[in-house]
Amino acid sequence: MADPNPARTFADPEDPIIAATVPDHYTPLLDVDPPAGENSRLPLKGFLVILSGLVLVGLLMALIGENGPSVSQDSQQNDLTLNAPAESTNISAQFLEPASRGPSAGVSEKSFRLHSGVRAPFPWSNTMLTWQRTGYHFQPEKNWMNDPNGPMFYGGWYHFFYQYNPDAAVWGNIVWGHAVSKDLIEWLHLPLAMVADQWYDTNGVWTGSATLLSDGQVIMLYTGATNESVQVQNLAYPADLSDPLLVDWVKYPGNPVLVPPPGIDDKDFRDPTTAWYWPDGKWRIAIGSKVNKTGISLVYNTEDFKKYELIEGVLHAVPGTGMWECVDLYPVSLKEDNGLDTSFNGPGVKHVLKASLDDDKNDYYAIGTYSLESGNWTPDNPNLDVGIGLRYDYGKFYASKTFYDQNKQRRILWGWIGETDGESADIKKGWASVQSIPRTVVFDKKTGTNILQWPVAEIKSLRKSSKKFDKLEVGPGSVVTLEVEKATQMDITAEFEIDKEALKRIGESDVEYSCRTSGGSAQRGELGPFGLLLLADEGRCEQTPVYFYVAKGTDGQLKTFFCTDESRSSLANDVDKRIFGSTVPVIKGEKLSMRILVDHSIIESFAQGGRTCITSRVYPTKAIYGAAQLYVFNNATSASITASIQTWAMKSAYIRPYSSHQES
């Protein structure tokens, strides 16, 4: 199970000395050298004397009211010691390194990047940058993209909209891009669906969702940032329903249809969901927000999508989680393997509630019950509530959104995968962000506590030359080359068995393992790590291991961890190189299995059929084009593993502007 979010601590803002040296609730760029620990080395008496002196000074200052504390940070700017980032922190990732545990913990300093925070710029060549572009993931031809919007199946086409900046490779000037596909893999770019041409969305045509009505109408609700930067909800619909490509869109003249209600800040009201039908004959939608630090989801009902009524209370709230963006609520079947229409409810169904947490840029979900009587959603396990429990993905994955694909009766998930390289590289290469390969979402019947995500079956149409490596014995501390055609575009499935004797022998560990704080694939245990080395060059100076690590926890139970280790993914130091992952539940009798999609600078990994997923962005400088290779490795100290691996080279997907499309 995922580690819960670390408790957020608040520095005392009143005491200037403490405020200056103790990190606040955010993971700061803060210089904490000397760390707070140094104070504790002072004799207690001396400390008290200093403290009373400070109190006196503080009182004086309060009287005068003009001066700040005399502690200066200027002299320490060059040598920043940084705190370890919180488990799920992504935002300041470009600055923060995991704090090195030092040689005494068996960690060589070389395995971590600079902990001074100053990142040496890498001389990126055009060859290296060009390589980074994906072969089969959705991305526009250039510039910045973020959230998926309004995904749906209509008129025989899968429609996909997205947040797009037509002017630059950074966020800004946001409008709706649009593309269509027959199979969720090959895409045709269409003209922008909506631009910022009304007072109610002039500062941004932001995220929204589609609702398909039984009479054939298509309702699109989206957030607009008004001319006064108030976040409002607007209604739009296709100009011509007989056009299956839905190229042109009309905004309802009566917009906005929703403005922030009393008690909700103008800037905490966005991302309306797909609507679901309620027994009272009306439709309901949810909109994420926050009250202080409590993340909430508001619910509205409507009959015509033009007039709305705020339903008293909230759909759900979780303290300490901050702003809820891109809320999503949908049913999953407990028995069947197909997806369910968003309005479905009743016995044999549970509802997944999901929020994107603004605070830490991760997507969290929880499984629970949505009561038709009370209109409340309650989690099955309050300890794994929204924002404090499971994540869709333990890597780079945000602002995700599902839709019901009535064409194939599937619930499909889209996720925005941003860049984790230096932003000047994004500007140089002229683009930023890709989308995940769409994933089907089903309830995991075996555990009852997870959902399973899996790349849509249509991805297999890109598979070409296949290679099988059956029952490879990989002894402890060894690496085996897997000869493959094109290591930069691959679909890989792998199964691993640990030798039974080693499993019996393993002793208990007194330290709980965690992917994030571990030494990655270089940290050896009795039963791991073992897995695959992706995008590795021949000398393995660059490599991205995706692996399992099995350990006996402090409770005597075997626990399996699934991690992606970016720490040696690139020789460049101006890219993020983190170690991500989580525990993955393994049912008795199951082999350890993973599936990996490698596509240049993106790696999507799935463990145990999609119970735990990790998306990673990597930017190698050497392990690119023909120099990239694939290995299987076992870095355990005592256990042998048997690996059965199948690989496919992947063709690139046809993703082009519609105008260049030849087919009639």
Added chain:
Amino acid sequence: MRSSVFLLCVLGLSLTQIQFSRADLVKQTCRQTPNYHLCVQTLRSDPRSSHADVAGLAMVMVDMIKAKSIATLHRISELLGTAPHPKTKATLRRCAELYDNAVLKADIPSAMEALKTGNPKFAEQGANDAANEADSCERAFSGASPITSFNRSVSNLSRVASAIIRLLL
């Protein structure tokens, strides 16, 4: 007459109270940044700070990053005009590109828009990126930088801005 004087005194006192609370917001906010002095100094130098909320203070800070970046670009072109050593020249050019294309054309507008429209995480990204670019530039000189104070200034301001923006999340 006395009552109007009295009223004037009350009004005057109330105004100073309001000013005092705004000054408090500046101090309170700056305490949660890595550089209190720089933060207070910068914010106080801008009249907008006296009636701004936290988002407004962040915008003032971002404007200062912009101003310092422009000043850095000016300094770089001055130095380029003095026929420097080829290696220094190349690095100066690279820095100019970073400040112009990345900081001024991308980071600042992105951060400002994000702050204005209430999507602070993109502003935090922009501020972090600006600090990265400034640090990158400084690092590229391998210890022999002729624009250290400029780079440090932009970097420090960006880190302060990032910390202020974090308060909005």
